[in-house]
Amino acid sequence: MCRLNSAYTEWGLTMNIDKTEYLVTNSDDKFDIFITDNAKLRQVESFKYLGTRITRKGLDKTEVSARIKQGRKIIGALNGIWWDKNIRPNTKVHIGRALVQSVVTYGCEVWTLKAEQKRALNALEMDYLRRSARVSKLDRVRNVEIRAKMDATQTIVDRVEQRGLMWFGHLLRMEHQRWPYRIYSWSSGKRKRGRPRRSWNEAIRRSMEDRNI
Incomplete structure (x- = not known):
């Protein structure tokens, strides 16, 4: 310094x-x-960088929840569009990805999601997909059927993991003197006692295994 x-x-x-x-x-x-x-x-102990709250333990666990809350506000504001029968389903899907998912998943390349966070993200996406399909929760139509009807089989979590893999590939191709690669390559030192937190590398490894990469 x-x-x-x-x-x-x-x-x-x-x-x-x-x-x-x-x-x-x-x-x-x-x-x-x-x-x-x-x-x-x-x-x-923490600060906000490019709209993301970071703590000494990494990404703030409340950050994903805050993003989901922002996404629900946008979904509510666009309620008339979701239920409009004159707008084609694929157009509604594109609107959802452009206006909802872009806000929720900003900077998601470095996320390490827990199971409950994945469920919450997929539930957020299903919220506007159900409205777009003009199907209420009382109709008891399964999510897989709605996704098929809306041609939206790839989930928001799938796209988050895909973007993480793209960033991982970019890191590996990066010149080794660049700071992102140097930070990625740094040793974290000795592991402390107790169950280790799931690392970003572990999340990337599982994403690759799920895709047979």
């Missing part, structure tokens, strides 16, 4: 100490970072 601050100074730039902070992930250790002998940066 001292070298970075010196480089800024050479170009006539100044680092704002009050607005510059750092986050340590996957560790409970605390240490100090100085940019000058007397200027210390503030360590935080």
